[in-house]
Amino acid sequence: MSSFPNSIVALAATLERGWQSYRSSGEFDLFVEFTLSLNGLTEQLHRQHLPGLVRACQELENTALTFFADREMHPIPLDQAVAIERKLQIILGELRRHETPAILARRTLDTAEGQIGDCWNQPRRVLIVSRENHPWSASLAEQLGFFGFTPEEARWGEQPANDEPPLAITFIPDVEGRAYPPAAISAIIALRTRFPTSYFYCLSVPSNLQSIVLLQRAGADACVPVGNKVSDVLSRILDLVEMHEQEMHRVLIVEDSATAIAHIRRSLSQHGIDSKAINDPRLLFEVANEYRPDAILMDMYMPFCTGVEVTSALRQIPEYQALPVIYLSSENDIVQQVEALRLGGDQFLTKPVNPIILASVVKTKIERYREMLYSGQHDSLTGLFNHSTSKVQVERLLHAAQPDGQLVVAMIDIDRFKTINDNYGHPVGDQVIRSVAWLLRGRLRSTDLVGRYGGEEFIIALPGIDPAQAIGLIEQIREDFSQLPHAHAHGTLRATLSCGVAALPDYLTASSLIAAADDALLEAKRTGRNRVVLNRGNPQGQ
Ligand SMILES: Nc1nc2c(ncn2[C@@H]2O[C@H](COP(=O)(O)OP(=O)(O)OP(=O)(O)O)[C@@H](O)[C@H]2O)c(=O)[nH]1
Known part of the structure; x- marks a missing residue:
């Protein structure tokens, strides 16, 4: 089973073919095509949160761009072609390896009922390099283990036996706050050569330019300043695997010329952007409703009405008020352009549009738009869905599960949380809240909803599983959470959580499922806390 969306697999194949075509002909245009495919692949990998592969692709892109300036440089000299080929093969090799579920994977969980299928993915390895018995190393390894990673410890200069690249490698220097010694730098270089796609964190780096530059040259992706705690590093590693559903960017093209449509769609697809085109603006609302675009590319002059009129009409509908609209026109008149922007457009591009500029404008607009939507739907402390979005998501999962499917809803609450705040302060309380979020995110599937209510x-x-399986899984999370040490100024504290569960078909609506799970949660609190209680209610009750 492939972990990658088909678009990544297809882009990788196009990239390989593109390079072979260039090698056999040496034509500049084929080299440009190859670089564009590479850029598209980088974007896709970025969306999949694979920073190591993104890094390798960006390096190759930078090398390729040095041959962009002049047609006369092509075919490029043999030694340069061999260097590009080597980097390309590393990337393609990594992509092939990840076609089996590994890096995107999550922890495999066994329940009383046995293993819950393919989606509960495999562990993600994190290598910790330090001197023997460094206290941070053991503490980081313990925390990583709790959050579903597989930590491995290694000494400086030691090469791990396992050839699989770890998701991340963290380096803990022997002396905090000093520049990394030459032997440590050499050890980082050796690991970087062996694992070009892993993400490298160097801890306790002094804030001086020379130290940071040296580490970056050796292959560090992130230099974590002196004074940062193990929990900060953990949060960065968790960010690496955070998987907001990174869907492909979707662009709706409103354009009456078939040639222009073909040209634009080709440019967008080379950059990994999905698109749909309509040649009659009167279809816009219907198609937008169904396709849910992240941006619209709007021709200025069409037979039925102008792009400006269509955009003004679109802005009347609340859900499209912030949707980016980019005008395309051969119009050079500045006054017209300013007027078009005033009436609701976001950007004006003059045809024929350079494909790289087009893709980069589209991506920038879409990223901003998605960030805006994201912050409206997510909780800033934990990155989870917020209260209102969680409710919408339960509705969505319920809709997908009905009429005969399975869906389990659970409410989880930290026990005696007020005492944690009172005894250790709000920042420690916040950290405990984040730990629950991380644990849930790390243990559940990307198809499950996790929200801060x-x-x-x-x-x-949890769709597609029955209450017994869900309870097995939540019991494991409850048990692990109770063992998790949370740092405070004078040591560590332990906390527990309680949980109420309700499921289809005992309850048939989103609100009744949530209310029933909430009642079960109260029952769990009443009957001693640190428990999971299932509400079977009245069968078929509302
Ligand atoms: N640190 C922190 N505290 C919060 C946050 N949101 C709510 N709280 C606190 O959470 C506490 C909830 O306390 P209670 O509802 O009394 O429940 P409890 O102490 O967990 O007790 P039980 O639920 O009965 O086990 C209150 O003190 C809130 O101030 C937050 O974002 N950060």
Whole structure:
């Protein structure tokens, strides 16, 4: 089973073919095509949160761009072609390896009922390099283990036996706050050569330019300053695997010329952007409703009405008020352009548009738009869905599961949380809240809902499993959470959580599922806390 969307597999194949075509002909245009495919692949990998592969692709892109300036440089000299080929093969090799579920994977969980299928993915390895018995190393390894990673410890200069690249490698220097010694730099270089796609964190780096530049040259991706705690590093590693559903960018093209449509769609697809085109603006609302674009490319002059009129009409509909609209026109008149922007457009591009400029404008607009949507739907402390979006997501999962499917909804609440705040302060309380979020995110599938429902209350919804399987899974999370040490100024504290569960078909609506899970949560609190309670209610009850 492939972990990658088909678009990545297809882009990788196009990239390889593109390079072979260039090698056999030496034509500049084929080299440009190859670089464009590479850029598209980088974007896709970025969306999949694979920073190591993104890094390798960007390096290759930079090398390729040095041959962009002049047609006369082609075919490029043999030694340069061999160097590009070597980098390309590393990337393609990594992509092939990741076609089997590994790096995107999550922890495999066994329940009382046995293993819950393919989606519960495999562990993600993190290598920790330090001197023997460094206290941070053991503490980081322990925390990583709790959050579903597989930590491995290694000494400086030691090469791990396993050839699989780890997701991340963290380096803990022997002396905090000093420049890394030459032997450490050499060890980092050796690991970077062996694992070009892993993400490298160097801890306790002094904030001086020379130290940071040396580490970056050796292959560090992130230099974590002196004074940062193990929990900060952990949060960065978790960010690496955070998987917001990174869907492909979707662009709707409103354009009456078939040639222009073909040209634009080709440019967009080379950059990994999905598109749909309509040649009659009167179809816009219907198609936008169904396709849910992230941006619209709007021709200025069409037979039925102008692009400006269509955009003004679109802006009347609340859900499209912020949707980016980019005008395409051969119009050079500045006054017209300013007027078009005033009436609701976001950008004006003059035809024929350079494909690289087009893709980069589209991507920038879409990223901003998605960031805006993201911050409206997510909680800033944990990155989970917020209260209102969680409710919408339960509705969505319920809709997908009905009429005969399975769906389990659970409400989770940290026990006696007020005492944690009172005894250790709000920042420690916040960290405990984040730990629950991380644990849930690390243990559940990307298809499950994980949301922050209130202060220290969370909601999860698990499609396709029955209550017994869900309870097995949540019991494991509850048990692991109770063992998790949370750091405070004078040591560590332990906390527990309680959980209420309700499921289809005992409850048939989103609100009744949530209310029933909430009642079960209260029952769990009443009956001693640190428990999971299932609400079977009245069968078929509402
Ligand atoms: N640190 C922190 N505290 C929060 C946040 N949101 C809510 N709280 C606190 O969470 C506490 C919730 O306390 P209670 O509802 O009394 O419940 P509890 O102490 O967890 O007790 P039980 O639920 O009965 O086990 C309150 O003190 C809130 O101030 C937050 O974002 N950060």
